[in-house]
Amino acid sequence: MEGFLQRCSAAIKGSAEGSSGIHVILGNEACDLDSMVSSLAFAYFLSKTSGSSGKTVVPVLNIPRAEFPLRSDNVFLLKESGVPLEALVFRDEVDLAGLHRAKRLMLTLVDHNVLPSADIDLEEAVVEVIDHHHLERTPSISCSVTVETVGSCATLVTEHIHHKAPEVLDRQVAQLLYGAIVLDCVNMAPEAGKVTPKDSQLSCLLESRFPDLLPRGALFQSLQSAKFDISGLSTEQILLKDMKAVSGGDLRLAVSAVYMTLDGFLQRRSLQQELCEFCHKHRFGAVVAMTISFNERSEPHRQLAVYSSSTLYREEVSQALEKARNPSLSFSPMSSPFNDIKSYLQGNALASRKKVLPILKNFLKEWDKKQVHCGEAEDFEELDDHVDPTGSPSFDGDARPRCFSASRHHRRRLLGTEDSGTEEDFQVPATPMNSLVEGCPLDTGLPRISAEAILEKFSRMGREAGENKDGNWPGEQ
Numbered sequence: 001m002e003g004f005l006q007r008c009s010a011a012i013k014g015s016a017e018g019s020s021g022i023h024v025i026l027g028n029e030a031c032d033l034d035s036m037v038s039s040l041a042f043a044y045f046l047s048k049t050s051g052s053s054g055k056t057v058v059p060v061l062n063i064p065r066a067e068f069p070l071r072s073d074n075v076f077l078l079k080e081s082g083v084p085l086e087a088l089v090f091r092d093e094v095d096l097a098g099l100h101r102a103k104r105l106m107l108t109l110v111d112h113n114v115l116p117s118a119d120i121d122l123e124e125a126v127v128e129v130i131d132h133h134h135l136e137r138t139p140s141i142s143c144s145v146t147v148e149t150v151g152s153c154a155t156l157v158t159e160h161i162h163h164k165a166p167e168v169l170d171r172q173v174a175q176l177l178y179g180a181i182v183l184d185c186v187n188m189a190p191e192a193g194k195v196t197p198k199d200s201q202l203s204c205l206l207e208s209r210f211p212d213l214l215p216r217g218a219l220f221q222s223l224q225s226a227k228f229d230i231s232g233l234s235t236e237q238i239l240l241k242d243m244k245a246v247s248g249g250d251l252r253l254a255v256s257a258v259y260m261t262l263d264g265f266l267q268r269r270s271l272q273q274e275l276c277e278f279c280h281k282h283r284f285g286a287v288v289a290m291t292i293s294f295n296e297r298s299e300p301h302r303q304l305a306v307y308s309s310s311t312l313y314r315e316e317v318s319q320a321l322e323k324a325r326n327p328s329l330s331f332s333p334m335s336s337p338f339n340d341i342k343s344y345l346q347g348n349a350l351a352s353r354k355k356v357l358p359i360l361k362n363f364l365k366e367w368d369k370k371q372v373h374c375g376e377a378e379d380f381e382e383l384d385d386h387v388d389p390t391g392s393p394s395f396d397g398d399a400r401p402r403c404f405s406a407s408r409h410h411r412r413r414l415l416g417t418e419d420s421g422t423e424e425d426f427q428v429p430a431t432p433m434n435s436l437v438e439g440c441p442l443d444t445g446l447p448r449i450s451a452e453a454i455l456e457k458f459s460r461m462g463r464e465a466g467e468n469k470d471g472n473w474p475g476e477q
Contacts, residue, residue, distance in 0.1 A: 001172050004044055005087035011056040012094050021055035021104045024096065028112035030244045031063040033073050033223070035111040037180035038153045040083075041173050042110055042130065045161045048168045055106055058089055065090040070241045073183065073227035080214070080222075081175045100125050111153040113137045113145065117247055130156050134358050151194040152184035158202045171210050178206045178213055179223060187220040189298040193350030224294075228259040235274035238265075239287065246357065248364025249371040251285045251313060254278075255360065257353055262291045262303035262334070262343060272338050275307045286313045288321075288360065290346075290353055302346040304329070309340050318342045320363035327351050329359075 011022065025043040027035030043059035050057060061068070068090065069075065078085060099105035100122050107125040109115070114136045115123055128144045129137060132155070135147045146156060154177045161168050169177075185199045186192035207213060214222075230238050242257040258265055265271070275287060286308035293301045304321070308314040321344075322331050330347025 001040070001044055002082070002084055002087060004047055005040075005059075005084065005089075008043070008056070008058040008089055009087050012058055012089050021106060022094075022099055023050075023055040023057045023106040023108065024094070024099075025057065025059045025108045025110060026096075027060075027062050027110055028244065029062050029116060030242055031061050031068075031071060031074070032111075032242055033071070033077060033227075034153050034180045034184045036061055036071070036074050037077070037176045038110040038130065038157045041154070041161065041177055042108065042157050044173060045157075045165060045168050046108075049165050058094070060089050060091060060094055060096075062091050064092040067240055070233070070237055072229050073223045076226040077176065077179045077223060081172055081179075083172070083176070096122055110157065113147055116245065130160065132156060133354055136358075136361070148198070150196045151199040152181045154180035154184070155196075155199045155202045158206065159198070162202075162205065169206075169209065171212070174206050174210045175213055178203060178210075179219055181206075182216055182220050183223045183227070186294075186298050186300070187217065191297060191299045194352070230259055235268060235271060236278050236281075239278060239289070244353070244357065245284070246360055246364060248361075249368040251364060251367055252283060253286050253288060253317065253360060253364070254282065254284045255288045255353060255357060256290065258289045258291045259293075260291060261293050261301075262289075262305055265289060265291055265305070266337055266341070266343070272340060275340075276309055279307075279309070285310060286317050288317065288356075290356065300349045300352075302349045302351070303334070304331075304344045304346050305336070306342045307338075307340055314340065314342060316367070317360070317363070321356070321359060324359045326359075327355055329356070 023046065025039045025046070027039040039059040039061065043057050047057040063071075065088075068085070068088075075085065096105060096107075096119070105122070105125045106127050107122055108128040108130070109126060110130050111132070113129045113131040113133060115126070126143050128146075130146045130153065132148060132150045132153045134149070135145070137143075137145060137147075139145070146160070148156060150156060158169075158177045158181070161173075181199055181203050182188065185195040185203075188195045188200060188203060203216075207216075213219075230241070233241070238258055239254060239256040241259075244255050246253050246255060268274075279285070279287065286306060289305045289307065291303045291305070295301065306314055306318045306321070308317070321329060327348060329344075329351050331344040332347060334343040334345055336343040
């Protein structure tokens with residue numbers, strides 16, 4: 001595989017000047033072990049079997065190279081398997097959009113079946129999908145889809161290679177696939193609720209063909225230890241270590257697997273400030289931190305926290321998770337040291353992130369619909385809840401001012417600008433995400449709208465509306 005990866009790296013470096021096509025095998029944005037291995041193994045298989053298609057097959061890891069050291073289990077397995085890290089190709093090293101515009105890109109997705117919104121322009125280039133998550137993709141005759149809800153995408157890649165070209169399965173490729181299956185299926189333990197009969201079947205196939213593979217138990221413990229090693233990492237690095245982003249309308253969520261107990265995570269020094277900085281830096285409205293730890297029988301213990309400095313975002317995301325029934329997460333509220341964080345014990349320990357993501361995606365679809373039809377919906381927090389008749393900010397029990405928080409469309413509607421003009425027409429300050437809310441340390445120094453100014457604005461707009469025959473708001477004088 002080393003020679004194959006070096007050719008891939010050389011092809012990408014020369015792709016700007018070249019005229020031949022590039023067939024990219026792209027894993028998901030988390031770039032966890034399963035995603036990375038599926039991309040590498042399937043690309044290697046295609047390079048051996050695609051013949052003279054005229055396109056260079058390149059596995060691309062869907063994160064910047066600088067973030068890769070955070071995937072400590074990935075680094076461990078690659079080194080254990082003799083794969084040189086410097087030969088890998090990362091997302092920030094290839095211009096997929098440019099290749100697509102030049103009509104030189106073919107794209108195969110592994111370990112996810114729909115492109116994120118940021119990559120939606122690449123959709124026409126997708127020719128194949130291999131995934132083990134819930135199918136969200138619209139069927140198309142131009143795209144071959146293999147989706148089966150097994151424990152590991154590497155299981156499906158192993159099956160594909162075994163049926164199509166078993167000779168491609170050398171020991172190095174087998175070690176990579178075996179490691180991904182064993183880790184994703186939690187050492188094949190039925191108690192963890194991840195392994196399926198097909199996962200067991202394909203892992204046994206690899207064991208029988210390559211009896212000198214690292215022993216299953218020892219391999220799992222080594223990978224697990226590497227994956228859970230977060231010593232010395234900042235809060236940002238812990239969240240980025242295994243994160244997926246989902247979005248709908250103006251709301252973008254980070255959903256991070258955090259490999260420690262929730263108590264340990266909440267006790268981190270300066271956590272609230274670091275979470276706020278993380279959201280501002282990466283433009284997230286909220287963070288869903290799914291903590292996981294295991295007992296001596298490899299049974300998972302799950303807890304979950306929802307952070308947002310926006311009351312609206314925090315409450316809406318939390319309620320969507322609390323009310324979920326497919327599956328039910330069996331939440332029990334936990335005490336939290338921060339008002340900006342809602343904490344839960346997740347009674348359904350078998351509901352991994354793979355099962356939580358569809359809940360959040362469905363919530364975001366509904367959120368987007370509310371924004372589109374915001375002229376009909378009254379789903380925002382009423383301003384009267386936050387300002388008393390005297391013009392003084394109202395206070396929660398934590399003695400901090402509550403501030404109005406709503407989407408851009410809702411704010412425009414409240415300020416009377418839905419049909420004409422913009423927020424700037426009324427001299428509303430430009431507002432970065434999460435700054436119209438309480439509790440965010442980055443709010444200091446930002447221009448804010450006082451309660452008196454808001455009440456005066458409504459009063460003046462009401463007077464002007466009576467004088468304006470055509471129904472449009474007059475501009476500011």
